[in-house]
Amino acid sequence: MMKEARVHSFGMADPADVSALATALEAGAIDPAAIVCVIIKTEGNGLDNDWTRVMAFEALSRLLAARGVSLATGDMSCIVSGGCEGVTTPHMTVFERRASNAPAGGASLAIARAVGAPLLPEQIGTLAQVHNVQATVERALDQAQLTASEVEYVQVKAPWLLDHHQIDARSRAAITRAADAHGSKPWTRAACALGVALALKEVVATQVLESSINADWSLFTRRAAVTAGNDHLQCEVVVFGMSKRWTGGARVAHGCLKDLLDSAAIDDTARRAGLPPGRGTLPTAVLFKGDPARSGLLRGERQVMWHDSDVHPLRHLRAVMSGVIGAAIGSTRIFVSAGAEHQGPQGGGTLAVFAEPSAPRP
Amino acid sequence: MMKEARVHSFGMADPADVSALATALEAGAIDPAAIVCVIIKTEGNGLDNDWTRVMAFEALSRLLAARGVSLATGDMSCIVSGGCEGVTTPHMTVFERRASNAPAGGASLAIARAVGAPLLPEQIGTLAQVHNVQATVERALDQAQLTASEVEYVQVKAPWLLDHHQIDARSRAAITRAADAHGSKPWTRAACALGVALALKEVVATQVLESSINADWSLFTRRAAVTAGNDHLQCEVVVFGMSKRWTGGARVAHGCLKDLLDSAAIDDTARRAGLPPGRGTLPTAVLFKGDPARSGLLRGERQVMWHDSDVHPLRHLRAVMSGVIGAAIGSTRIFVSAGAEHQGPQGGGTLAVFAEPSAPRP
């Protein structure tokens, strides 16, 4: 029997609105035990005091707990990120993995998930984390019978350093890469991204030194996004690929934007995901990870977002990309996230487009 | 002898940076007496306490005053607007009108300017202002020997109601449309836009009632942008058209976006302005005026910008459109402005793209 991956998109009327998913569960359209990953975009500021993430996570927890599924690490990955600046619509994407009676055909979307071995606080942001993530991705590939070249995208949920982790490290006289949770995010994201790059053979091991992390921007993955925020010190990876061993007809394609206005890369990704050029069919899900260039320049022109003390640069970034991607593909259900260390080239980013013909968006 | 219109674009290193224009004046590349209009985008918040507008205006005033040109209404129009959200680059566009020895050829950019008769405070936002603007545009067309159908875009600088205007009105027991300057902006913009629509024969006079203003959104111009902020109660109009009576090869084309993601309209406008599809040549200037839909929906999907109390909806709008337009045409020198009452359809906007082959952007 083959396996089948399904992608579902649901709008949310408020940060705790899981009613559309509840309806789908009620109708049997989704098997709660088959959910591999849920990715949610909520409408808060996407910064330090964004409570909408908590609201969404808790609402989803309650919904699934009532059906015997836990959001604890063992069962599935739940990634919640705030920030619907610009034209982004608050929404959630649910990925299912099921056995299928469907006949084999061309390549279909494949999904695999693995959870890494626990890390020590002082390993976050170091080569130890890089290699931990590399091994975790390789394990996921094995499980899904995917080769590195068949992988289109990897979504990583990365740990960060909370106060109790710092206390633990200090009790052993160990030195961490950052003094607080906020400061640890660039480090954990960078290490995870390089781990994916190694697993997908985008860089070679001899290039990746301890001193490369958050320093050598020539090293990057073209096929991953990392979101920091795991309270326990394990890395969760969800791998999306295209494989003839999977069926169902869903598709994924990745793209790598060389800068924030690289609409040609977006067009090409949409095409590879099977969307017709006429823009009549919408994608089921879009994931984007990118950053403004550290130089403050885009195509040689000055930009001011880095110096706007009233609106955080990452809020500017998310608003811009909702427009760039939204105009290219005609949808506002876009998971735009910033903090793209070693994810795409400096000043650019990575993109994944999912198309699910059997479950058109309402 | 024919006339020639030239368009110049200059980056600005800070809100008071007029050094690039100064260099061009010094070199004789621009004749200060020939300047018809300067349009400036500065990097402030584009809201109530945006002092960058003042900085730019005063720096330009000093520069031109030293060359015998005044920014007072008689000589030229100077429009300054804050808000470089997203990827917009602070910059200024200078429009010149000169006599030319160049031979006649195909149609070239034509520019005309006219200043309306003074209004009373209580006329702002009423049919009296609509008809005043209509007459002013018609006068500008006559001067430039342009027909309504040859007009591509009209930029209006509209008066607003300052405290002393309110006092004047009250002294005559006259009632104004709004109690303060901020509240008067939607009214003055709406009336000006409908005046342009009448002059350009986009609507017919019998449709435009007193009660239509800021109410009947089926009435709109596809070819104008109105910026409020004139301290005196006169409307200034600058008309851009394409005419065989003008020479020099500069071009302008307008577009009308049906919603914020209408990249097809942008592509079409760029093409009509003579830009090649391959995106190798940049436009010299881009003007956009638009608003998020009042419904809070875009293509049926919920958006949250109207309810973001931390970042003003118009800041969201400008960031999005810097991305949408920037990705479509490859430039970040975009004059994005919001407050588009009767300027394009509700939830969409109007666009002008200028191409100046003889003066490529540095």
Place this chain on the structure above:
Amino acid sequence: MMKEARVHSFGMADPADVSALATALEAGAIDPAAIVCVIIKTEGNGLDNDWTRVMAFEALSRLLAARGVSLATGDMSCIVSGGCEGVTTPHMTVFERRASNAPAGGASLAIARAVGAPLLPEQIGTLAQVHNVQATVERALDQAQLTASEVEYVQVKAPWLLDHHQIDARSRAAITRAADAHGSKPWTRAACALGVALALKEVVATQVLESSINADWSLFTRRAAVTAGNDHLQCEVVVFGMSKRWTGGARVAHGCLKDLLDSAAIDDTARRAGLPPGRGTLPTAVLFKGDPARSGLLRGERQVMWHDSDVHPLRHLRAVMSGVIGAAIGSTRIFVSAGAEHQGPQGGGTLAVFAEPSAPRP
């Protein structure tokens, strides 16, 4: 048997943290059925998209529902307001009313609550609402055997106009005072405040005309705060007084600040609430309602908060008053709220200080 009012203050570690109240309920220190009113200050922006209010309300709902008490209007009043700008500490205050065996003594805190008759949408912000609130306050006074002069403070939870109320009004061709919920808040607050002023005999009925509402600032109550946000069209009033018919030793005193820096009024209120001048004893709860002066002046000096487009004026107001009141009384558990139409003089505000000797704050 006499009645006794108790006041409890609990810190909150996050917007949904009701654990301190849960502990008190568990320990039997509070009888859930005796709770008359809960007033919560959460840490969101206190503006349109402040989800922390929802989090607190739902957490409290779940906690009390498990003990048989509903937050629906019948049982008790729950007022949640966001905005801990400056030094304000997120916290909740719980008011209990119990039978008591304690002996009569001097005057003690008395609490009464009443819910008004349902209003029509078109009555919000009109004399009909003024009189409705007047009658409701008078009913509460009767129940608590309080005279108007014994009342120290009235906290009102006012209805606002949601979309379905507007639809209802339009279906009857009735005209409402405001087009949306946000716009209805000044109207509902103003009408409620004037209703309290009438019930407490602070103004006389012949002074209060339809045209006085939000216009004649010489009319105001010195002893009330109104918070808008009731989804049903009923006004809830909670009256706090000092009465010899009540026992227990808790105290309340009100003050009326003539401007935002009127620390003498705060000192006097604290003294009347029984707090010693040495600032060694903290109040159990502090409620403040006030606004910056519409003139933009304080003691003749210019202020800029009304023109700060990046930080809402009411966020400035709350930050300032956390400092003014916090410094005067030494506590940061202050319920500061803005939107004080007819509540205190223009540019000033109203204050209530509660002292509960038997239940010192942890």
Place this chain on the structure above:
Amino acid sequence: MMKEARVHSFGMADPADVSALATALEAGAIDPAAIVCVIIKTEGNGLDNDWTRVMAFEALSRLLAARGVSLATGDMSCIVSGGCEGVTTPHMTVFERRASNAPAGGASLAIARAVGAPLLPEQIGTLAQVHNVQATVERALDQAQLTASEVEYVQVKAPWLLDHHQIDARSRAAITRAADAHGSKPWTRAACALGVALALKEVVATQVLESSINADWSLFTRRAAVTAGNDHLQCEVVVFGMSKRWTGGARVAHGCLKDLLDSAAIDDTARRAGLPPGRGTLPTAVLFKGDPARSGLLRGERQVMWHDSDVHPLRHLRAVMSGVIGAAIGSTRIFVSAGAEHQGPQGGGTLAVFAEPSAPRP
């Protein structure tokens, strides 16, 4: 002949408004050559993109240049800081030093100014800067014939590290304390504050190690405020003391707040500056420097300003202190500034109150 110090306060109608000072210069009330220091509070956000500082500085430059006085370091110190959050009024304070025929009497305000020797970029934030500032303050004391114990307050204008300083350091393989201007501010402020503390004998030299800077918060001055932003690498100090060698009757007193609500310290400082307790006489100028506690706690209670991603913590701080100080002394002309490393105890701050009987504020 004795010396006399005069203090003048002027309101500002906008960030470039120097008209009140111009009037005083015109009237001969101020001698431009006698100005030692100008301290300006403008109405911008007080953060990275606050252009109001530039506007004020340039307006003052133009005004004084026309009278032969330069704002370059040699002639006088000009300190401009943005942020009129809360109730603070935009204003400037001008300090003059003149010869006087007035008779000797009790102690009067004394002012001295000195400019330090140039530093290297890699010295900023190190013991080298500490000792440089110590020597500079000692030199100023000598000039003004002041002893350390007669000093009430020292205002320091500190250099920061601009890009060209970084380039210079790298060219010599020297390592700077911070990678950019913003990051260099805490370091330069800390070193200057410890330098003052040494000069004023508030700490002893053996306590101040390289590792103490921005680490050992038990070391601090009670009598200084440091503002970063000098483009050249010199420290400017302006010393304010009380001395019988000076005349004129102006007074200054300093205070040290143990936390943000320490109104007793403010009351005491105002009293020592000669202000009557009844609050009838206003101070001529008030300077405050302080920070929220790094713990996020105030008197044991939780505060949220450190986690407010929409409003910068320092904007909260300034708003709070405008209320705390404004209520204590009745004035809104307060120069509130944050970034108080080693200036007052952690979570508190330093204060200076000036009273100028001969030049009452208009």
